[in-house]
Amino acid sequence: MTDRAPLRNRTVQAVVALALVGLLARLVLLRARVAHFDEARVAYWTLHYLNTGEFHYRYSIHGPFIQHVGRPLFALLGATDFAARLPVAVVGGLFPLVALWFRHRLAAVEVGGLAFFLAVNPLLLYYGRFMRSTLLVAAFCFVAFAAFVRAYDGFGPQYLYVGTAMLALGFGAKENAAVYVLCWLGAAALVVDAKLFRGDAGVNRLARWRDAAVARLRTDGAFDPMAVRWTGHVVGAALVFAVVAVFMYGPRGGEWIGLYDALANPLLFPEMLSTTVDQVATGYGYWFGGTGETKLSTVIDQLGISAKAVGGYAAPLVLLSVGGFLAERYGRDSPRQFVLGCAYWGFVSVPGYALATDILNAWVLTNALVPLAVPAAVGLARLVDIGRESLVQEDAVSVGVVALLLILVVGAVAGGAATGVYANTTSPDNALVQYAQPSQEMRAAVDDIEGVAADTEGTDVYVYGGGNEDFVDGDGNATREPACITWFRTLPLGWYLSASEATVECGNAPEDIPSDLPPVVVVPGDCALERTVDCRERPTAMEPPEGVADRVDGYERHAFLHRTTGGNWFDGMIVYVDEDR
Numbered sequence: 001m002t003d004r005a006p007l008r009n010r011t012v013q014a015v016v017a018l019a020l021v022g023l024l025a026r027l028v029l030l031r032a033r034v035a036h037f038d039e040a041r042v043a044y045w046t047l048h049y050l051n052t053g054e055f056h057y058r059y060s061i062h063g064p065f066i067q068h069v070g071r072p073l074f075a076l077l078g079a080t081d082f083a084a085r086l087p088v089a090v091v092g093g094l095f096p097l098v099a100l101w102f103r104h105r106l107a108a109v110e111v112g113g114l115a116f117f118l119a120v121n122p123l124l125l126y127y128g129r130f131m132r133s134t135l136l137v138a139a140f141c142f143v144a145f146a147a148f149v150r151a152y153d154g155f156g157p158q159y160l161y162v163g164t165a166m167l168a169l170g171f172g173a174k175e176n177a178a179v180y181v182l183c184w185l186g187a188a189a190l191v192v193d194a195k196l197f198r199g200d201a202g203v204n205r206l207a208r209w210r211d212a213a214v215a216r217l218r219t220d221g222a223f224d225p226m227a228v229r230w231t232g233h234v235v236g237a238a239l240v241f242a243v244v245a246v247f248m249y250g251p252r253g254g255e256w257i258g259l260y261d262a263l264a265n266p267l268l269f270p271e272m273l274s275t276t277v278d279q280v281a282t283g284y285g286y287w288f289g290g291t292g293e294t295k296l297s298t299v300i301d302q303l304g305i306s307a308k309a310v311g312g313y314a315a316p317l318v319l320l321s322v323g324g325f326l327a328e329r330y331g332r333d334s335p336r337q338f339v340l341g342c343a344y345w346g347f348v349s350v351p352g353y354a355l356a357t358d359i360l361n362a363w364v365l366t367n368a369l370v371p372l373a374v375p376a377a378v379g380l381a382r383l384v385d386i387g388r389e390s391l392v393q394e395d396a397v398s399v400g401v402v403a404l405l406l407i408l409v410v411g412a413v414a415g416g417a418a419t420g421v422y423a424n425t426t427s428p429d430n431a432l433v434q435y436a437q438p439s440q441e442m443r444a445a446v447d448d449i450e451g452v453a454a455d456t457e458g459t460d461v462y463v464y465g466g467g468n469e470d471f472v473d474g475d476g477n478a479t480r481e482p483a484c485i486t487w488f489r490t491l492p493l494g495w496y497l498s499a500s501e502a503t504v505e506c507g508n509a510p511e512d513i514p515s516d517l518p519p520v521v522v523v524p525g526d527c528a529l530e531r532t533v534d535c536r537e538r539p540t541a542m543e544p545p546e547g548v549a550d551r552v553d554g555y556e557r558h559a560f561l562h563r564t565t566g567g568n569w570f571d572g573m574i575v576y577v578d579e580d581r
Helices: 008-027 037-052 065-077 081-102 108-120 122-127 134-152 158-173 177-196 202-217 225-249 259-264 266-288 296-313 315-330 337-356 363-392 396-422 442-455 493-499
Strands: 461-464 504-507 520-524 556-561 572-577
Touching (some): 008 081, 065 081, 065 158, 081 108, 122 396, 134 158, 134 177, 158 177, 296 363, 442 461, 442 572
Antiparallel strands (some): 556 572
16 A cells, blocks of 8 residues: 655655754753753653663653663763753654654645644643653654554554554553553544444444455465464564563663673573563552542542643644544544544543543643644644635635634644743743742752852752751662752752752751851742741742851842742742852
8 A cells, every 4th residue: 555646745845844843842942941840850860870870660750761862862961951851852853753654544734734733732842842751652652553553554564563662662651651552442442333333234244344354364275374474473563562661671780680681691581571570560550550549629620730731732733623523523424433533532531641640730631632633633624625615716704714713723832832832931820830840940040059060179069958857858878869858859959969960968957057158058948947928929038947048148049939839848949159159
């Protein structure tokens, strides 16, 4: 089977151009936003892998793909937010190219519309500039889906191998790749059900499918060679999946027999494989074994966050996906089951992930918007077709309405990107910002810490908790650096201190404060202590713990919200920097 021809060159050129725009949009100012809590902990363990050579699957930070690609990038570019986010940005930027694999099932305008939504939708763009694996799993699984469609449509068994390899990368990116497979099976069931009830009785159709399958399987009393070959390809593809998965999840270094140990000595392979399977079973058991009941209020809150994010940053995509689904389902004599299947997949993902997510966020919408981009592209193409038909019929009113709607689509996408992706990137008013995001004012303090660590000797940073054990716990046995800070409660501080190789000391009582303070002093703001100030309203009004203010006279002061929209942890942090030193 081949793709439809002549004007495909223009389609290819348009899709490639959109992919380049999407890639550039993800790379520009990639470092600017200060790291989110989740970004910081994944980046830290990537840096740990680079420094120690030790790796094993830590399910709390999701799949290992991003650590494997981040390690060489840190070695090449340095441990920076730019290098940390680069793998997601590149995958997200190239992702629109997958639209070209649907040219045989979609019209040219629909292919371009799919690439357009994948390239520049503000929500996909925001999380394509974010060191989380949500965009990665969505991209890898959607590419796998596209490859499986092409294999099914007769483009060759090589697509089966590509699909299984990409699906394995999806599992290597994040555990909810398993949910993608379930969504495919569910959508396929709905598609099959629709086909069974078209025309004559469904039982008769099933009987014909069975007879045709048996006929294909046997020819003149012997197995059909093509069926045998495809059976071999399925087995081969399963082996490809296993190899990629073991490479992703197999431990390296540390206390276990690692992957490279097993490759050097195959006798160790069973033990390495057993360790890998145990670690994967533990991680997937955690994520899918039920960590507690989901409260109805949590689901409602998540749906509210999703609705707000869609309203601000994905309304054109979602509205056009509904229109495209209705046009496909009820406006064609023979609806394309591929389009309907993507719609079912996307629509069920919205409430499905609201039920399953463990924390409130907007990034779960990525899992729904990617498949919904297909019916949205159909809706966009239908709008263009109406405009063309109206133009031919010289229907000026209809042409004007269509032109206005297209302008609104482009304007909403451009406006959402401008106000949510490049501006207000940490603002609590931005529906894409999750509560564990520090305010952007932290960036100036981070830059000063990096400069001090590079230019001074001895202790670079003193972290003082003022009795607040959510800030300093002095745990000298902690496996993370710096060990003395309350690492998880103060992220992304630990990531920046480690990345800059700053020398850190801590204290929690007034007598711990050294007489000669180092160039940087970090303390919680009073909203983290007695909450005498509403830090969300007046972050600059925060004051340090008692006994600090008079010791940092002459230091430049950076006061900021450590959590943009609060949460259960402290909100304020102050960094004092002696600029002269």
